[in-house]
Amino acid sequence: MAYFQSKPTAGRHFLQIPGPSNVPDRVLRAMDNPTMDHRGPDFGLMGKAVLEKVKAVFKTKSHVVIYPASGTGAWEAALVNTLSPGDRVLMCETGWFAHLWHEMATRLQIVPDYIRTDWRRGADVAAIEAKLREDKAHAIKAVCVVHNETSTGCTSRIDEVRKAMDAAGHPALLLVDTISSLGSIDYRHDEWGVDVTISGSQKGLMLPPGLSFNAVSAKALKATETAKLPRAFWDWKPMIASNATGYFPYTPATNMLYALDTALDMLLAEGLDNVFARHDRHAEATRRAVRHWGFEVQCADPRHYSSALTAVRLPEGHSANALRGTILEKFNMSLGNGLGQLNDRVFRIGHLGDFGDLQLVGTLGGVEMGLRAAGIPHKSGGAQAAMEYLSGNA
Structure with missing residues (x-):
């Protein structure tokens, strides 16, 4: 059927x-193409083109890693590549998806400081700054914020979160979930000093579920050298190494990449x-x-x-x-x-x-x-x- x-x-x-x-008909038709040899020369050309084009949507010149996964996988990838067991992170409970990310962090043996809200507004920037100013020893290793909380319809001001972090003089990484905002709401990975941007294919990118993304700053990539959480499938390093030639270290979601290529063309043309x-x-x-x-x-x-x-x-x-x-x-x-x-x-x-x-x-x-x-x-x-x-x- x-x-x-x-x-x-x-x-x-x-x-x-x-x-x-x-999903636009044009994107569905792109998925309908014959599956390509993901080790052949044509795939390498397509892979390099898609990996370059996707940077424009994140507004970054840095690496964007693509996984065959939902946004939940991209959450985990962001955490395990940058943090170690027992690390403290600062999170803001803006709604259900912030709650789920907090729950994942806890299961990964990360220790969240949790700023509660009434689920009727975005991240509390003043509270974030105050928490970071209190952390004189810089025990907090990352600030994790959901850009657009899909459960509430509230969008956090990531530019203001970055300003608060800078005002506090705190070196924590900034990790941002854009699963329901990328391609729909203005977002600037490089300009806002975000270290890891997390996203998924099934919302503003106009694809079916099945791809997830991490845009990775140089500072975040440096953090992988000391991060001790176990990682294998989610490890950025083999992905980035293979991506340099347009390939992936394991079988990619080939037909979803066809769809992504077409969806990116549509977004950039508009x-x-x-x-x-x-x-x-x-x-x-x-x-x-x-x-x-x-x-x-x-x-x-x-x-x-x-x-x-x-x-x-x-x-x-x-x-x-x-x-x-x-x-x-x-x-x-x-x-x-x-x-x-x-x-x-x-x-x-x-x-x-x-x-x-x-x-x-x-x-x-x-x-x-x-x-x-x-x-x-x-x-x-x-x-x-x-x-x-x-x-x-x-």
């Missing part, structure tokens, strides 16, 4: 979770600044619809609004999961569920990746019809409010 659908439904399924995002402006515009249109309906967005600080997704808080006494179920059953659209402490409290609208105005209008129309069908009190016309914004800001 080419595609499993438990209930046959006419029309296109709207996949509006905040990742995996919709222009990254245009891609980011498109995402900003769709996010603002979505927030206008949400406010018109009479609801709150989960992100309470406008400086931390996400351009990749919007998490919507329903009024007390109403189930976000039931609403999502109604929308899926009646209108063939998937929305993101609330995670962790936000389970059944919020639903999440993904507006990232290969996404245009008409898809957004259809998405918001589906939400509004779902609100009506579920009997959730709201002010009708949210989709219209978004359309007015979009038509006035083409």
